[in-house]
Amino acid sequence: AQTVTQSQPEMSVQEAETVTLSCTYDTSENNYYLFWYKQPPSRQMILVIRQEAYKQQNATENRFSVNFQKAAKSFSLKISDSQLGDTAMYFCAFMNAGNNRKLIWGLGTSLAVNP
Amino acid sequence: DSGVTQTPKHLITATGQRVTLRCSPRSGDLSVYWYQQSLDQGLQFLIQYYNGEERAKGNILERFSAQQFPDLHSELNLSSLELGDSALYFCASSVDTGQETQYFGPGTRLLVL
Numbered sequence: 678a679q680t681v682t683q684s685q686p687e688m689s690v691q692e693a694e695t696v697t698l699s700c701t702y703d704t705s706e707n708n709y710y711l712f713w714y715k716q717p718p719s720r721q722m723i724l725v726i727r728q729e730a731y732k733q734q735n736a737t738e739n740r741f742s743v744n745f746q747k748a749a750k751s752f753s754l755k756i757s758d759s760q761l762g763d764t765a766m767y768f769c770a771f772m773n774a775g776n777n778r779k780l781i782w783g784l785g786t787s788l789a790v791n792p
Numbered sequence: 793d794s795g796v797t798q799t800p801k802h803l804i805t806a807t808g809q810r811v812t813l814r815c816s817p818r819s820g821d822l823s824v825y826w827y828q829q830s831l832d833q834g835l836q837f838l839i840q841y842y843n844g845e846e847r848a849k850g851n852i853l854e855r856f857s858a859q860q861f862p863d864l865h866s867e868l869n870l871s872s873l874e875l876g877d878s879a880l881y882f883c884a885s886s887v888d889t890g891q892e893t894q895y896f897g898p899g900t901r902l903l904v905l
Contacts, residue, residue: 710892722882722896723794768835772892777848779825779837780884780894 679704683783698754700769708774711752717765796897804903810871817885824866830879
């Protein structure tokens with residue numbers, strides 16, 4: 678069974694600095710998708726970034742980028758120029774490419790951006 | 793705003809009762825997913841429907857059931873409620889034709905007293 682591990686329960690960063698959140702996963706599949714979702718205090722679940730396993734190029738979305746290491750089964754999220762609005766829980770999630778498209782979640786990392 | 797709507801936003805009920813949570817997917821999305829987020833178990837997949845048919849089942853209790861209607865909205869029914877069912881229930885939707893991203897509704901916060 679697939680599992681997702683986020684080893685950092687809490688992190689903090691100063692405004693305008695860069696922070697990296699870690700995620701590792703376990704799977705025997707070759708084709709899959711990885712996601713980072715953000716959950717601010719409003720509890721809304723917001724997609725931050727996605728990565729297809731067959732793509733070697735790391736995904737980027739403005740200040741957010743990932744470091745996808747397929748062989749190491751690692752999928753870290755880098756947030757550059759951190760803003761106060763980035764304060765949230767961040768969840769790493771895995772999805773198989775087969776018919777069952779359920780998301781398997783890590784336990785989350787609580788990120789605090791300090792002024 | 794993801795385009796996924798869920799009602800009600802909050803629900804307070806008593807043990808042993810039955811509730812229905814409702815979800816309307818984004819326009820054009822055929823798949824609906826239900827997730828439960830609780831303090832002790834984190835986020836867990838419950839069930840997926842695709843165009844009215846059940847496609848995948850996760851850790852969904854027998855006391856829980858769901859369906860997707862012809863207009864593609866979905867309902868999650870929770871019965872014989874227990875204190876441990878208190879959680880945030882999310883609905884998500886996707887096109888499910890190669891675009892794998894799931895977009896989440898705002899959730900329904902259920903409190904069982």
